Amino acid sequence: MPTFTALTTLPGQAAAEAFVEALERLEPEPTGVGIFEIEDGSGFWEVGGYFAEAPDAAALDLLAAAFGARTFVVSEVPETDWVAHVKRELAPVTAGRFFVYGSHDAGRVPEGAVALLIEAAMAFGTGHHGTTKGCLQALDRLVAAGVEARIAADIGCGTAVLAMAAARIWGHPVLASDIDPVAVEVAQANAAANGLADKVICLEAAGFDHPRLREAAPFDLIFANILKGPLVELAPDMAATCATGGHVILSGLLNDQAEAVLTAYDAAGFGLCNRVEIGEWTTLTLLKPHG
Missing domain, CATH: 3.40.50.150 (Vaccinia Virus protein VP39)
Known part of the structure; x- marks a missing residue:
């Protein structure tokens, strides 16, 4: 099943927080929403939503206009087996005496290293x-x-x-x-x-x-x-x-x-x-x- 993202920006935290609440009430309803400050000194915030089906472009345009936000950028996210992808892409990491690895690389732990197991499905950090x-x-x-x-x-x-x-x-x-x-x-x-x-x-x-x-x-x-x-x-x-x-x-x-x-x-x-x-x-x- 494809996933769609819809992203936009607008100035001001209060406006962005109100905007994301309105986005949650959109039909079709987003499966998740997010908000964060763009740390470039501009004062702009990014607001986005994830959708299980293509969002209504007209509804997004009306919502953006109502809050003074920029036009939404809508993208389809390709289906990916992320765990398999991470296992392929994330090689073990050496940081000084520390060796961080997934279980699929258990045989590569160097002798004497301080080994730390982090599974590929938990890739952040x-x-x-x-x-x-x-x-x-x-x-x-x-x-x-x-x-x-x-x-x-x-x-x-x-x-x-x-x-x-x-x-x-x-x-x-x-x-x-x-x-x-x-x-x-x-x-x-x-x-x-x-x-x-x-x-x-x-x-x-x-x-x-x-x-x-x-x-x-x-x-x-x-x-x-x-x-x-x-x-x-x-x-x-x-x-x-x-x-x-x-x-x-x-x-x-x-x-x-x-x-x-x-x-x-x-x-x-x-x-x-x-x-x-x-x-x-x-x-x-x-x-x-x-x-």
């Missing part, structure tokens, strides 16, 4: 993306420098690959949280598949808003591989929950967004330890200094 790979490399550098994090957290954990890496290296429990309940379920499944169900504690939470996170603080290490906006907003909470002498590893940043994040974390009292670019993505390792 496997280590292939520049942000995840950058975070794993940053963790590898901290380990090489003799750092040990007894208390660690992975905020916005996705597949929990970063939490699992820390738990595998140091053997201490790691809290892995995500705002998305599906991501939490995926994280739990991955932890179990890697024999880390008792070491990676998966929580549903926005930022640090969970009693387990508040009780566990201060953290020796915090991962946050999310987006620029949430990272900037979390800077004060990072400072409040990171231990003196502790580190934070931040990513999810386009290269030209890194300075804004560094400014926010400098104001919160952090110093830059390391900055790495992989393609168009930047990973930052920061220290909360003593005194």
Whole structure:
């Protein structure tokens, strides 16, 4: 069965949120809708819907006109066996001592590598993306420098690959949280598949808003591989929950967004330890200094 997408943009968050609610009431009804800010300083937001049959072009035009949005771009998405596709396309990833692989590549794990199994069906956050790979490399550098994090957290954990890496290296429990309940379920499944169900504690939470996170603080290490906006907003909470002498590893940043994040974390009292670019993505390792 084919899937159709319909995408448009319009200025302003409030207008975009109202627009997406109207889109949900369209006939034929979309199977899913999405909204996100276009982070280019334009103030525009993208709104889109998925449809099991071709959407009514006239209805889309009327809806766009009513909200001052641009004309919808409608596309048919080709049918793809995504799991088979991912198995073909995603080779194992090496990031320092870490080796991230799917079960179809179990025979390729190098001797002595810290192996992390992420199934192809759960491909987001496997280590292939520049942000995840950058975070794993940053963790590898901290380990090489003799750092040990007894208390660690992975905020916005996705597949929990970063939490699992820390738990595998140091053997201490790691809290892995995500705002998305599906991501939490995926994280739990991955932890179990890697024999880390008792070491990676998966929580549903926005930022640090969970009693387990508040009780566990201060953290020796915090991962946050999310987006620029949430990272900037979390800077004060990072400072409040990171231990003196502790580190934070931040990513999810386009290269030209890194300075804004560094400014926010400098104001919160952090110093830059390391900055790495992989393609168009930047990973930052920061220290909360003593005194």
